[in-house]
Every structure is written in structure tokens, then in C-alpha cells.
């Protein structure tokens with residue numbers, strides 16, 4: 001059941017809870033488990049195994065009571081837990097705004113990245129506490145946890161923007177973020193799941 005407020009809203013303050021993990025007052029809470037991310041990781045076998053092996057929570061989204069309706073400006077805190085599936089860092093589903101409007105993400109905790117794709121160009125923004133990532137209109141966006149702790153950020157977005165998750169399934173995100181030797185490794189979206197799957201790699 002939605003706990004969003006009904007317009008017209010009165011001016012209000014919203015405060016961060018312990019660890020910047022919650023909002024007070026708080027609205028809807030969304031939980032995305034591995035089984036909710038079907039078709040998103042390039043290694044489908046590793047994804048299915050993770051679902052069988054406990055179907056972990058990959059990320060949560062805690063919203064303020066400000067509703068997603070025209071002219072309002074909702075906010076939410078997303079927490080992506082650390083991990084990788086087939087070497088691909090845990091991430092959000094990613095979406096495009098059906099009504100192309102901008103959005104800002106403010107890094108709160110942990111180490112993350114913001115992957116943006118406009119259908120032709122892909123961009124990667126390093127994110128962390130105190131970093132504002134700007135998402136221009138028309139760019140699909142996905143967040144990634146590239147650290148060993150939960151990565152948490154605040155999103156502020158126009159209430160009429162909407163969320164088109166199918167756009168990402170149809171068009172991809174241009175790049176994927178994989179666990180590299182020391183840092184994040186960005187590879188083309190269609191690259192094989194691991195080096196051992198690469199048919200051009202010499203057999204050892």
C-alpha cells in the first residue's frame with residue numbers, strides 16, 4: 001500500500017535516519033531481489049545460480065512521502081548491496097524516463113558509479129559521498145556498487161518523469177561494470193561474461 005502523501009502538500013522537512021539509510025517521514029519501500037533482475041546480468045547462468053542460492057536482496061529504494069505526480073519533486077534513497085554476479089557488479093535495473101526530464105543523484109555512502117546511455121553514447125560517472133551526478137533528459141541511467149560496503153545515494157526527480165525499465169532491456173546500457181583487478185572494469189555491453197567465455201582467448 002502506498003504511503004505517499006496526497007497533494008496539495010504542505011511545506012515539510014525530511015530528515016535522514018541512521019546511516020543515511022532511511023527517511024523520516026518515509027513513504028514506500030521497494031526491495032529488489034536477484035530474481036527481479038532477470039535478463040540484466042550478461043552471465044545468465046550465474047544469475048540463475050544466485051537465485052537458487054538464496055535469491056539475495058540486491059538493492060532497496062526508500063521513498064519520501066512526496067508523490068510521483070506532475071509538478072511534485074519526489075526523493076528516494078537507494079541502497080545497493082556489495083557483490084557481483086559472474087564478475088558483473090551488483091546494480092539497479094536501470095530505466096529511462098518516458099517523459100524526458102533531468103534528475104540528480106547525491107552520493108551518501110560507499111563507492112558507486114552512475115552509468116548513463118542515450119542510445120548511442122555511454123558515460124560513466126564515479127560516485128561517492130558528496131558527489132552529485134547529473135542525469136540530463138534523454139539519458140537512461142543505472143547505478144552500480146563498485147565497493148565492498150553498501151553504496152547509497154539520494155535521488156531527486158520530477159514527479160511526472162516515470163520509469164521505463166523495458167527501454168534498458170530493449171536497448172541495453174552501452175557498457176557493463178565488471179570487477180577488475182584493482183578497480184572497476186568497463187566493458188562493451190555485449191561482451192562475454194568472463195575471459196574464459198571469450199572464444200578469441202587462446203585455450204590454456
Ligand SMILES: [Fe+2]
Nearest residue numbers: 097103141157
Ligand atoms: Fe530516473
